Amino acid sequence: MPARLPPHAAGMRIGLFGGTFNPPHDGHRLASVIALKRLGLDAVWWLVTPGNPLKENSGLPPLGARMAAARRIADHPRIHITGLEAEIGTRFTYDTVRYLTQRYPQVRFVWIMGADNLAGFHRWQRWRDIAQMIPIAVIDRPKSTLKASQSRTASYLLGRRLDESDGALLAVARPPAFIFLHGPRSETSSTALREAGQTL
Numbered sequence: 001m002p003a004r005l006p007p008h009a010a011g012m013r014i015g016l017f018g019g020t021f022n023p024p025h026d027g028h029r030l031a032s033v034i035a036l037k038r039l040g041l042d043a044v045w046w047l048v049t050p051g052n053p054l055k056e057n058s059g060l061p062p063l064g065a066r067m068a069a070a071r072r073i074a075d076h077p078r079i080h081i082t083g084l085e086a087e088i089g090t091r092f093t094y095d096t097v098r099y100l101t102q103r104y105p106q107v108r109f110v111w112i113m114g115a116d117n118l119a120g121f122h123r124w125q126r127w128r129d130i131a132q133m134i135p136i137a138v139i140d141r142p143k144s145t146l147k148a149s150q151s152r153t154a155s156y157l158l159g160r161r162l163d164e165s166d167g168a169l170l171a172v173a174r175p176p177a178f179i180f181l182h183g184p185r186s187e188t189s190s191t192a193l194r195e196a197g198q199t200l
């Protein structure tokens with residue numbers, strides 16, 4: 001249970017991967033495995049959201065069903081599926097990151113997101129404060145590379161960008177810090193899967 005970390009977790013490097021996961025898919029898994037390897041993380045926690053504050057959530061399958069599907073897709077010893085945001089009573093990333101960094105000051109947390117989310121990150125609540133609290137890793141995604149690179153957040157973080165070869169330094173970098181990881185990409189999206197009738 002990630003919300004109650006054991007004492008040996010001090011110094012661990014943990015990636016936080018928030019998402020709706022409706023449904024989860026191979027792109028989520030690939031992004032997590034890339035982050036694990038290239039950033040030298042001990043674990044990645046999928047934070048299955050009670051509902052993205054910027055999305056229309058009517059018809060969203062229950063959290064428990066999305067978590068169960070996420071467990072089946074992730075199927076990796078270092079990827080942990082959590083409903084942490086529902087437990088602490090928020091859907092805002094600022095609250096989640098503040099909670100975790102205050103509660104576990106010895107853990108090195110990194111925020112992970114796909115390039116499409118970097119493009120719209122400046123619409124998130126207190127986005128600059130999030131960037132001041134936690135290093136950010138962006139995983140490239142088809143059709144989003146340019147938008148992400150030209151985004152307001154990329155400009156804001158420009159002087160704080162690490163070279164891709166320095167991935168192992170991100171978790172110990174003082175935020176704001178940011179890395180854009182390119183590599184194998186997955187074309188899969190939950191939208192396309194839902195449109196094809198592949199739900200949970």
Ligand SMILES: Nc1ncnc2c1ncn2[C@@H]1O[C@H](COP(=O)(O)OP(=O)(O)OP(=O)(O)O)[C@@H](O)[C@H]1O
Pocket residue numbers: 018019020021022026027028031112113114115116117139140141142185186187188189190191192
């Ligand atoms: N194929 C992919 N490659 C890289 N990152 C991805 C990919 N698919 C999703 N992500 C990232 O995973 C996180 C959770 O995404 P989400 O659950 O919304 O999936 P999605 O496929 O983007 O869904 P939707 O199409 O409904 O918006 C986000 O940070 C998103 O950018």
Ligand SMILES: O=C(O)c1ccc[n+]([C@@H]2O[C@H](COP(=O)([O-])O)[C@@H](O)[C@H]2O)c1
Pocket residue numbers: 017018019020021047049051052053054055091092093094117123124125
């Ligand atoms: O905090 C915010 O304002 C905010 C706005 C939009 C998205 N998020 C988070 O971004 C993550 C990715 O969401 P999604 O729907 O693209 O998978 C998920 O953890 C959301 O809660 C957070």
